[in-house]
Amino acid sequence: MSLLRMEGIHHAYRQGGLLARRRLPVLEAAALRIEAGECVALLGPTGSGKSTLGRLMLGLEAPDAGTVLFEGRPLRDARGRVAPADRRAIQAVFQDPFGATSPRLSAFAVMAEPLLAARLPREALRARVAGLMRAVGLDPAVMDRLAHRMSGGQLQRLCIARALAPGPRLVLLDEAVNSLDLETQARILALLARLRRETGVAYLFVTHDLRLVRGFAGRCYVMQDRRPVEVAEPFGDGPLPPAMAALRDAILPARPAWRPG
Numbered sequence: 292m293s294l295l296r297m298e299g300i301h302h303a304y305r306q307g308g309l310l311a312r313r314r315l316p317v318l319e320a321a322a323l324r325i326e327a328g329e330c331v332a333l334l335g336p337t338g339s340g341k342s343t344l345g346r347l348m349l350g351l352e353a354p355d356a357g358t359v360l361f362e363g364r365p366l367r368d369a370r371g372r373v374a375p376a377d378r379r380a381i382q383a384v385f386q387d388p389f390g391a392t393s394p395r396l397s398a399f400a401v402m403a404e405p406l407l408a409a410r411l412p413r414e415a416l417r418a419r420v421a422g423l424m425r426a427v428g429l430d431p432a433v434m435d436r437l438a439h440r441m442s443g444g445q446l447q448r449l450c451i452a453r454a455l456a457p458g459p460r461l462v463l464l465d466e467a468v469n470s471l472d473l474e475t476q477a478r479i480l481a482l483l484a485r486l487r488r489e490t491g492v493a494y495l496f497v498t499h500d501l502r503l504v505r506g507f508a509g510r511c512y513v514m515q516d517r518r519p520v521e522v523a524e525p526f527g528d529g530p531l532p533p534a535m536a537a538l539r540d541a542i543l544p545a546r547p548a549w550r551p552g
């Protein structure tokens with residue numbers, strides 16, 4: 292049984308407001324699976340439907356048709372609700388850590404929010420937050436500072452710690468390192484890889500940048516014709532789906548063709 296399985300997904304958005312009749316199809320017969328503990332990359336150009344798949348995976352939206360199964364069970368019940376245990380088990384880290392956190396909250400308050408349900412005594416909660424901060428390479432001494440006083444890289448570490456706080460089994464990383472400089476990107480990817488080894492969490496790593504996938508993701512899909520297509524060897528010499536070839540050409544300098552004479 293897969294950790295997450297999406298099958299026969301169709302999804303469209305209304306164009307031009309609530310009363311408009313025209314609908315833009317974004318996903319058609321889309322399928323994807325994620326096994327426990329694996330890191331799966333979902334690549335594709337902007338507007339190809341990656342984030343839409345991510346929102347369906349979180350249960351934030353229902354597909355027009357098709358099924359989203361988490362641990363073999365439908366993620367949303369007949370009334371569209373996700374069970375609280377599944378909500379904790381599937382977390383997300385997004386591109387912009389400043390947009391994902393309140394400017395009024397301290398680092399402690401950002402981290403404590405997903406832990407409040409456990410009703411820990413204050414000191415135990417502070418100790419748990421300190422432990423999580425250490426796990427993502429942050430100094431717990433900055434716990435009482437405003438989160439928005441941190442650098443982008445530090446705040447993204449905080450968002451990663453917040454996502455891991457409820458002990459999830461699956462984390463959506465939606466362009467989670469794309470807004471960071473190259474060195475910080477490498478550090479955060481190394482941190483995410485270590486946390487996966489230590490906790491057994493699985494990732495869906497959504498990105499439009501093929502370079503970030505190498506050495507990080509075990510399996511790879513690319514959005515092609517409104518559905519994810521699995522690519523066995525994204526860096527091999529074999530034929531690639533056109534969408535993947537385009538992403539690869541965008542980063543590799545074209546090899547000069549050899550011409551006789």
Ligand SMILES: Nc1ncnc2c1ncn2[C@@H]1O[C@H](COP(=O)(O)OP(=O)(O)OP(=O)(O)O)[C@@H](O)[C@H]1O
Binds near residue numbers: 304305335343499
């Ligand atoms: N809530 C919405 N209402 C209407 N259209 C939407 C909505 N969300 C997404 N879309 C449209 O659906 C298409 C797919 O968007 P989506 O954000 O899933 O793509 P993406 O591959 O994640 O792109 P990006 O890399 O730019 O985030 C786009 O054309 C987008 O404009």
